[in-house]
Amino acid sequence: MPTGTVATGTVATDTVLLRSVRPLRPGCDGLGDPVDVLLAGGRVRAVGAGLDPGGAEVVGCDGRALLPGLWDHHVHMAQWALARRRLDVSGARSAADAVALVAARMATAPPAAGEVLVGFGFRDALWPDEAHRSLLDPVTGDTPVVLVSGDLHQGWLNGAALARFGHGGHPTGRIRESEFFAVVSPALQDAPTEVLDGFVADAVAAASARGVVGVVDFEAPWSLPDWRRRIAGGTTGLRVEASVWPDRLDDALATGLRSGDVVEGTGGLLTAGPLKVITDGSLNTRTAYCYDPYPAPPENPLEHPCGLLLVPPAQLRPLLARAHAAGLTAALHAIGDHANTLVLDAFAGTGARGRVEHAQLLTADDVPRFAGLGLVASVQPEHALDDRDVADRLWAGRTGRAFAFATLHRAGARLALGSDAPVAPLDPWIALAAAVHRTADDRDRWHPEQEIDRATALGASFGVVDGSAAAVVVGAPADLVLTDADPTSCDPATLRAMPVAATLVGGRFTHRAGV
Structure with missing residues (x-):
């Protein structure tokens, strides 16, 4: 059988037989005995020993664990996709440490003229010194620099960035909450649409490799149009529930969509989500x-x-x-x-x-x-x-x-x-x-x-689609994950780094490694 990661959007055969899997039992209280699971039409069609594959692709699974696919119930997808490419300052244990990381980047890979150097992940609540614009300015000069806090609720800006984003007279360079949200979105998401969509596609593939079949996206101000475009362009590795923020509520209401409604033309992958308010x-x-x-x-x-x-x-x-x-x-x-x-x-x-x-x-x-x-x-x-x-x-x-x-x-x-x-x-x-x-x-x-x-935590990690039970049973959505270890009994370190052999959305492989 083929190995390696399957690209997002790969078209699967109509039916797949997973040979020799141990499904998670209802109630998440352990794994069952090895059985075969037949997938067709996006759903689980049969579960039992020695199933006849008919014309299905047979995938040998060697007794691996089979679970409903996992959901991340709170993400900011565009910001996550961008953060994966930004200067990582999460390891800084002081303002001086963060400045040293910025200085190293400026010396080895400075941004092009006019671009903003963005760092992500500083957590300053326990720092012995105070973040201040005066610390950044000597090592950054005229290059705008914005360091985004690990909690997304504040930024540390140098003088050039303060001037660029309308805060030129700010005394410290530390901008919090609503003022900072105005800098983050859309000012720091100025990558061309096709570039950002490519970053998101990469992030989707990475999530699929971790067994993720769906996310609730809280990207501001309204991510539903973006996901409609991305899905049409082939980014089909996840189900997405797209929220709306207050400043775009009128636009969302104008569509007539209610929370949970499936968006037409997305293959069932995109649904309208909740109103998000901070x-x-x-x-x-x-x-x-x-x-x-x-x-x-x-x-x-x-x-x-x-x-x-x-x-x-x-x-x-x-x-x-x-x-x-x-x-x-x-x-x-x-x-x-x-x-x-x-x-x-x-x-x-x-x-x-x-x-x-x-x-x-x-x-x-x-x-x-x-x-x-x-x-x-x-x-x-x-x-x-x-x-x-x-x-x-x-x-x-x-x-x-x-x-x-x-x-x-x-x-x-x-x-x-x-x-x-x-x-x-x-x-x-x-x-x-x-x-x-x-x-x-x-x-x-x-x-x-x-x-x-474990049972409670697993149950809180599944996404219940159209009311189906979060279990591998006949009629359930074929949103599934195959793992090399038993998540109901493995040690915590193995659980944290769980090896994922395959992920399927609607019976279609979105990740495949070793099966």
Whole structure:
């Protein structure tokens, strides 16, 4: 059988017989005995031992695990595609470290005249020194430089970039939240459409190689037209649920599409998603909206000691009500505990349905409201590991109710796992591993009481298409992943780096290596 990665958009034979696989059992409680699985017409048509292939292509699978394909329930796809090509400053442990990385790039591969040097991934909350434009200017000169924070909520700009993006008089070069969003989109996404689409196609192929069959894309301001174009151009490796942001809500409503509607002409790959609203900031940027203030020295108090509320209830509720009346669900970003309370209040007050994105810090009273309101807690487990040290400092005394996945699950909330790529890599195995084992290094697990079991984590990583059960059963969509190890029982390190042998979307191979 052929080996290697199959290019996105490869056309498969009409039927495929997967010979000798061990399907995940319903309930995600382990793998079944080896059987054959026949795929035809985009669905599972038969499951049993010794199936007659008829005219199907027979693929020997040697007893590998077969699971429903994985979804990443929170990505920013264009930003992820771009971040994969940007200067990586995530390893900087100080502002001086970041400047040294910029200086090295300027010396070895400076951008062409007029281009912006963009770096990604700095996390400054624990730095011993302060990021400032005056540190960048001596090593960058007239080249505009924008360093994007790892949480996507702030940027560090040099003088040339500040002038270019309308902030020439800014005293520090640190731009946060709404002002920075205006720089990121569209100012930093100025690659020609065909170039950016090529970057996205590469990112889709990489996701397919990790067993991903679908993503919920929260790229601003409305990614549905972009995905319609990309799918028509051959980028068909994933199913995509495309969200819309408030400033394009009128355009989305004009289409008449409701959340979950399939977009015609996309082969069933593209559906209309929710309305996305960012209501507060982030932990690392110290703008997540909390009841308690962030620690700060008296001589240098924070301008917003409890964080920032970006969309207050007086704006949020009418927006939710309008979307709900038009058939759109909502995906509301809330990280701080006060922001989460206000978001839950808005859902309760409008009757809107949907998801809370992140839900990183919660009060005890708010936890049961998720299930009571029928809301999904869309969480990103790798953030708990990335942010553990920051949370210990900035949310001291409150981390027992931070990233509270087990508490939410016990209270009946439905969880959906994601990456928030590029904040964390678009790799669902990383999210799974972080959800069930809260450390990725040699340190003790961080708040292990908030770990969830494998079955819960796997169930929160599947995408239920047209109501079908998330299991390999007759009639289920043939969105599948073959793995070399058993994800229900392997050690955490193997789970995090899970070897994927093949991925199929609608019975069509989007990745194939070793089978």
